[in-house]
Amino acid sequence: xxxxxxxxxxxxxxxxxxxxxxxRALQSAGGNIRDLHSLPSYYGWxxxxxxxxxxGGLLLVWLxxxxxxxxxxxxxxxxxxxIAEGSSRDLLMAEVRRTAAGLDSAVAQGLLSADxxxxxxxxxxxxxxxxxxxxxxxxxxxxxxxxDAAQMFRAMNxxxxxxxxFAVLAAALAGLGFGLRETQREFRARxxxxxxxxxxxxxxxxIAILTTLGIVLSLVFNTWxxxxxxxxxxxxxxxxxxxxxxxxxxxSELGILPLLWGTIYISIVALTFSVPVGLxxxxxxxxxxxxxxxxxxxxLLEVLAGIPTIVYGLFALxxxxxxxxxxxxxxxxxxxxxxTAVMTAGLVMGIMLIPFxxxxxxxxxxxxxxxxxxxxxxxxxxxSETIRQVVxxxxxxxxxxxxxxxxxxxxxxxxxxxxxxxxxxRLSLNPFEAMTTITAKIVSxxxxxxxxxxxxxxxxxxxxxxxxxxxxxxxxxxxxxxRKYREQYE
Amino acid sequence: xxxxxxxxxxxxxxxxxxxxxxxxxxxxxxxxSRFKAYGIVAILIGLFFLVVLTVTIVRxxxxxxxxxxxxxxxxxxxxxxxDAESKLMKTGAYQDYFIAxxxxxxxxxxxxxxxxxxxxxxxLGKIGSNLREHYRAxxxxxxxxxxxxxxxxxxxxxYFNGRVTRDTLVESRFLMLSDLDLVDALSDAGLLKQAFNWxxxxxxxxxxxxxxxxxxxxxxxxxFFMMLVVLVLSLPIGVAASIYLEEFAPKNRxxxxxxxxxxxxAAVPSIVFGILGLAVFxxxxxxxxxxxxxxxxxxxxMTLPTIIISTRASLKAVPPSIRDAALGVGAxxxxxxxxxxxxxxxPGILTGTIIGLxxxxxxxxxxxxxxxxxFVARGYPDGxxxxxxxxxxxxxxxxxxxxxxxxxxxYDKAWxxxxxxxxxxxAMNFVAIVLRxxxxxxx
Numbered sequence: 014x015x016x017x018x019x020x021x022x023x024x025x026x027x028x029x030x031x032x033x034x035x036x037r038a039l040q041s042a043g044g045n046i047r048d049l050h051s052l053p054s055y056y057g058w059x060x061x062x063x064x065x066x067x068x069g070g071l072l073l074v075w076l077x078x079x080x081x082x083x084x085x086x087x088x089x090x091x092x093x094x095x096i097a098e099g100s101s102r103d104l105l106m107a108e109v110r111r112t113a114a115g116l117d118s119a120v121a122q123g124l125l126s127a128d129x130x131x132x133x134x135x136x137x138x139x140x141x142x143x144x145x146x147x148x149x150x151x152x153x154x155x156x157x158x159x160x161d162a163a164q165m166f167r168a169m170n171x172x173x174x175x176x177x178x179f180a181v182l183a184a185a186l187a188g189l190g191f192g193l194r195e196t197q198r199e200f201r202a203r204x205x206x207x208x209x210x211x212x213x214x215x216x217x218x219x220i221a222i223l224t225t226l227g228i229v230l231s232l233v234f235n236t237w238x239x240x241x242x243x244x245x246x247x248x249x250x251x252x253x254x255x256x257x258x259x260x261x262x263x264x265s266e267l268g269i270l271p272l273l274w275g276t277i278y279i280s281i282v283a284l285t286f287s288v289p290v291g292l293x294x295x296x297x298x299x300x301x302x303x304x305x306x307x308x309x310x311x312x313l314l315e316v317l318a319g320i321p322t323i324v325y326g327l328f329a330l331x332x333x334x335x336x337x338x339x340x341x342x343x344x345x346x347x348x349x350x351x352x353t354a355v356m357t358a359g360l361v362m363g364i365m366l367i368p369f370x371x372x373x374x375x376x377x378x379x380x381x382x383x384x385x386x387x388x389x390x391x392x393x394x395x396x397s398e399t400i401r402q403v404v405x406x407x408x409x410x411x412x413x414x415x416x417x418x419x420x421x422x423x424x425x426x427x428x429x430x431x432x433x434x435x436x437x438x439r440l441s442l443n444p445f446e447a448m449t450t451i452t453a454k455i456v457s458x459x460x461x462x463x464x465x466x467x468x469x470x471x472x473x474x475x476x477x478x479x480x481x482x483x484x485x486x487x488x489x490x491x492x493x494x495x496r497k498y499r500e501q502y503e
Numbered sequence: 504x505x506x507x508x509x510x511x512x513x514x515x516x517x518x519x520x521x522x523x524x525x526x527x528x529x530x531x532x533x534x535x536s537r538f539k540a541y542g543i544v545a546i547l548i549g550l551f552f553l554v555v556l557t558v559t560i561v562r563x564x565x566x567x568x569x570x571x572x573x574x575x576x577x578x579x580x581x582x583x584x585x586d587a588e589s590k591l592m593k594t595g596a597y598q599d600y601f602i603a604x605x606x607x608x609x610x611x612x613x614x615x616x617x618x619x620x621x622x623x624x625x626x627l628g629k630i631g632s633n634l635r636e637h638y639r640a641x642x643x644x645x646x647x648x649x650x651x652x653x654x655x656x657x658x659x660x661x662y663f664n665g666r667v668t669r670d671t672l673v674e675s676r677f678l679m680l681s682d683l684d685l686v687d688a689l690s691d692a693g694l695l696k697q698a699f700n701w702x703x704x705x706x707x708x709x710x711x712x713x714x715x716x717x718x719x720x721x722x723x724x725x726x727f728f729m730m731l732v733v734l735v736l737s738l739p740i741g742v743a744a745s746i747y748l749e750e751f752a753p754k755n756r757x758x759x760x761x762x763x764x765x766x767x768x769a770a771v772p773s774i775v776f777g778i779l780g781l782a783v784f785x786x787x788x789x790x791x792x793x794x795x796x797x798x799x800x801x802x803x804x805m806t807l808p809t810i811i812i813s814t815r816a817s818l819k820a821v822p823p824s825i826r827d828a829a830l831g832v833g834a835x836x837x838x839x840x841x842x843x844x845x846x847x848x849x850p851g852i853l854t855g856t857i858i859g860l861x862x863x864x865x866x867x868x869x870x871x872x873x874x875x876x877x878f879v880a881r882g883y884p885d886g887x888x889x890x891x892x893x894x895x896x897x898x899x900x901x902x903x904x905x906x907x908x909x910x911x912x913x914y915d916k917a918w919x920x921x922x923x924x925x926x927x928x929x930a931m932n933f934v935a936i937v938l939r940x941x942x943x944x945x946x
Contacts (some may be wrong), residue, residue: 017888082787207837211751217743218752221764221811224804228775231782290545313574314549317556319932321865324560324897324921327906331914332559364552371549397538410869418770424771427868432906440638452774454870459781477778488594488770 019072019178029064030189034196036058041198051203059202060192062209068185076179079173084110087166094156103466105159112155112163115144215228228265232481235474242468243267248475254438254449256458257467268474269479271438275355275448279434280423282444283366284360288416291362291370299369299378300400311372317366322428329353329361341445349445351480353435356444363428363448366419375420377411377495378404410494417491421484427452451476507845560921567919570700571655571663571717576649577604577634577738584638594631601634608694622682626714627653653696654702656715659686662695703919707882708901714912717905718725719920721797724883725795725875725895726927732799732891733806733863738856740803740846741810748811749818764826769808776805778871785873794876801873802863809859817851818844851943857935861928867899875900875906898924 031054036057042048088106096105105137119125125143141155155163198203209355240248243265251268294314298307336354337360339348349356380405389399405412435447436457456474522715524532526775579600587596662683689695706718744761752758780801784790790797821844827840870876875896882891896904898920905917 058568081787084789090862097874149938151922166871202930203835204702207835210837213748214743214751218747218761219738220740220807221761221768224768224779224807225764227783227804228771228779231779231787232775235782276634290548293542293545294549297539301542304594310546310550313553314546317927318548319861320556321867321899321924321928323865323906324556325919326867327902327917328556328559331563332555332907341910364556366508367552379582395535397535401537410808413825421770425774427772427774428903432866432903440871441923455774455778456937457866459778459872460874460876474778474782484770484772484775485767492766503796 017419018343019181019396023065023068023072023181025190026068027061030064030192031057033189033193034058037196038192038200038202043139047445049200050199050284055206056196056200059200059204060189060196061207061210063187063188063192064215065188065489066209067188068181071179072181075177079170079177083166083169083173086169090165106162108163109159109166110160112144116140116163116167119144130167132163133164135160158487172274183255198294205255214320228481232474232478235471236478239471239475242471248472252440254454256472265469267468269476271440272449272451272454272476274481275434275438276424276450278364278444278448279355279359279430279450280420282355283423285417286360286363286368286418287366287419291367291419292374292412294367294371295374295378296400296405300396300404311375313367314371316368316373316425317364321364322426325361325365326428326432328390329357329429332406333361334433335358336394337445345393348443350436351447353433353447353449354445355434358430358434359444361433362423362426365426365429367421368418369422370415373415374408374412377408380411381407407474410497414491414493414495417487417494421487421491424487425452425480425484426457431456451480455480505795513636520794527746529791532857547690551618560693560925562920563915564918564920564922566660567703567915567922568700569660569697570698570702571659572698573605573652573653573655574696574870575601575605575694576606576648576650576806577601579638579645581645582657584645587635596631597634600630605689605694606859609688612691620841622685625671626655626659626682626686635726643865654698654700654715655686659695660715660912662686680904695774702813707902708896711833712914714910717913717916719898719901719923720918721883722896722898722901722920723923724890725798726897728890728895729799729802729897730793730864732796733803733860734856735805736799737810737859741807741859742814742852743813744807745811745818746840749815750844751836765808765811767802768813772868772873773805774868776801777872779804780901781872791892793896795895795897796891798870798875798897799891801869802866805866805869806863809862810856813855813858814848817848817855822849822853850944854939857931857938861931861935864931865899865924865928868905870897870900871903876904888924898927 023073035057038053039046046053047194068141087109087357091102091105091109096102106270115131120127120130137155137157137160140160144155148356248267248269250270251266251269253266253268254271257265257379286357290341298311304309310454334354334357337354337357338349339345341347385403385407386399389403390396428452430453434453436449436450436453437447438449439446441448445450455473455476458470458476549675549730577600583600587593587600591597634651637649637651687696703718704714705720706716709716709719709720744765748758748761752761780797784797785792785801790800825847826839829843830836834842884893884895902917902920902924905913905920
């Protein structure tokens with residue numbers, strides 16, 4: 014039974030439960046609503062929730078657990094001999110899953126009968142021939158163990174799905190029956206429903222924790238795996254980044270320092286451009302501009318923050334890069350080889366960060382109490398003197414926090430550097446040379462091949478971990494400063 | 504006062520009136536206006552880049568929406584059709600008829616040109632098979648003049664909008680210098696014209712050697728399914744989480760933990776969410792790669808903090824008197840929230856959700872990691888449910904794919920794709936602004 018049908022049936026059961034519960038409650042009170050503890054619809058909701066929530070939860074858990082269980086069981090049956098030299102159990106399992114999916118869709122297309130797909134005596138060569146005819150992507154010839162495993166995989170999945178259907182339906186029916194049985198005149202339906210809803214609300218709020226947990230676990234596990242294959246000291250202190258492309262050769266040098274330097278250098282360029290511009294815009298907008306100018310200019314500047322980063326990336330690659338080459342390249346000062354460089358990415362990232370810096374600083378400058386300004390004016394200071402000597406020093410911690418937040422944004426930015434900064438990892442001081450960043454290398458190491466066994470792919474998780482820790486540290490520190498400062502004047 | 508006594512008995516202070524500025528005041532005033540000018544310059548720099556960006560996008564993107572077509576009126580008789588069908592090289596025969604017709608048109612206008620079929624193929628692609636398909640599908644058109652509009656290759660487009668010039672042209676199997684003479688001749692004869700490129704709006708991505716046929720339609724559909732997943736998941740979960748945190752959560756460690764997590768997640772770089780999606784949804788749960796479902800799940804996790812933060816702000820904006828009044832007439836806490844506070848906060852919640860969706864629509868980095876690039880979406884999904892699990896691309900990922908290709912002709916497509924993307928974003932933001940204007944309530 015397709016999943017959609019199961020969901021529809023369970024929902025229909027819950028809907029039926031709602032009406033049945035409501036009717037039963039009314040009946041138990043002899044049609045007089047005032048004899049009921051709660052409004053009739055609460056009795057309905059009680060039954061509906063009891064039918065829906067446990068069944069839905071069971072469905073979700075089953076859908077998560079079954080693939081893991083089937084995968085582990087089938088994987089354990091694969092004989093050691095079937096694993097080719099240089100391959101791994103995981104790779105073989107990927108092959109098994111592909112074969113099983115191929116069989117499924119061949120059966121769905123009617124090219125293979127269900128019995129043929131199940132036939133344990135089937136000739137592997139003939140099957141792979143048939144699957145290729147059916148347009149399935151089979152990377153290599155199917156071998157005996159793979160075919161056996163794929164058939165077992167399909168059989169277990171089919172049985173699992175069948176048991177799941179029955180279990181979920183049984184859970185829904187049991188919930189329905191239980192809910193209906195407790196539907197009595199004195200039953201405190203509203204309180205029960207409200208407690209249930211409250212639990213659901215809490216569950217929704219906990220997803221944030223689950224997400225963080227998911228991020229941390231997926232990073233930590235894979236990073237751990239990486240450090241088993243590649244020494245951590247070489248990763249953190251290596252000055253060369255040269256992954257080998259041959260696959261699982263041990264010749265890769267995966268030092269993070271050139272990437273870290275590229276990241277920091279590009280961020281510095283971006284910040285030296287965006288901080289003065291953003292800060293002065295914020296000062297002008299909050300201290301000098303008339304409300305009319307402010308109401309026009311502020312949203313316009315914030316448009317820059319709403320533009321997707323892919324647009325900035327393309328802008329860097331196709332507009333700013335060639336422009337800079339025209340000035341600093343062969344025909345000009347001859348210090349720039351190609352359009353993708355630290356300067357290109359930094360400049361464009363700077364444009365992106367202007368509204369970020371300006372609106373955060375704007376908030377902070379506005380939070381400085383007017384009494385400080387009035388005091389300064391009273392002493393005869395001009396407006397600019399007031400700003401420089403009173404407002405800015407008072408706002409300084411907040412502005413530093415804003416700059417740190419912008420820095421964390423710059424470090425985590427991906428599309429602009431992927432398109433604008435180049436791909437070469439090097440330690441250099443020339444801002445007109447191509448360099449690369451942590452984010453760009455995460456993308457290049459993880460796109461395409463889904464083989465997570467080699468250090469070349471796993472290094473991306475270690476890079477991600479570094480990035481996560483770096484940005485998290487900056488954010489926490491910046492938020493701490495901003496918050497502390499805000500409290501000062503409240 | 505002490506100052507006054509100190510100066511007592513000294514020669515009278517400088518004779519300056521308030522109307523005559525002394526040097527120091529002038530200096531201070533100059534500093535004042537300089538400081539103000541810095542601010543104006545900074546704002547102008549910001550606005551300048553906004554203008555440059557807009558102009559660049561529009562100027563570079565417009566060519567993607569037009570294409571050069573060769574419009575030829577052409578008659579094929581029944582005999583010619585039978586003759587061509589009986590030949591071994593059927594499409595070649597059609598091509599010969601077409602070339603003959605075109606030579607005739609050129610001769611009518613007094614232009615002598617000889618060209619070979621290869622040049623025609625370079626400019627117009629495989630016209631023979633197009634013609635054959637048309638006549639096989641519509642036998643009724645035989646013997647009648649039919650006006651064909653055949654789209655020219657993207658290099659011809661480039662020649663017209665100045666990307667390809669005679670000086671910079673590198674002769675290749677795609678375009679020879681002599682072909683440009685033919686293009687000029689056709690253009691003089693009025694056979695070439697610019698038409699709107701519908702295929703760009705509705706089509707799917709093409710292979711690397713056919714920039715002219717590339718379209719963004721399929722990836723719009725991919726983005727649509729992703730946004731559907733994001734909307735269906737993030738709106739209820741986000742609203743439920745905000746209601747809990749804003750209205751029910753007791754002050755304890757667990758609540759603090761949730762709060763800290765939400766504010767931190769809002770600042771985690773988007774690429775980290777991509778790593779999460781790759782590790783959890785693809786590596787661990789074995790969900791299909793490049794599927795809009797996975798993309799939607801990742802983007803949901805990414806937008807949830809944004810939606811929660813804005814929803815909480817709009818719940819907070821509902822004055823406590825509303826809650827008190829509801830509680831006062833005997834509503835339970837839950838009833839007060841769901842019957843009174845939530846409906847009043849709804850416009851704000853929807854505005855925040857739309858803005859969160861717009862953010863998710865333009866997000867690219869996480870999609871790169873879950874395999875939505877380097878893969879050519881051949882067409883539309885087969886059905887509604889297939890749309891969620893069939894491999895597809897998404898608008899920003901498609902733009903990235905085009906930008907990363909070596910063929911310059913794809914850059915036009917990338918800019919054009921950006922225009923389409925920005926139109927969607929503008930529309931969503933416009934709806935959000937209208938919602939806010941229309942329903943915003945000041946208490």
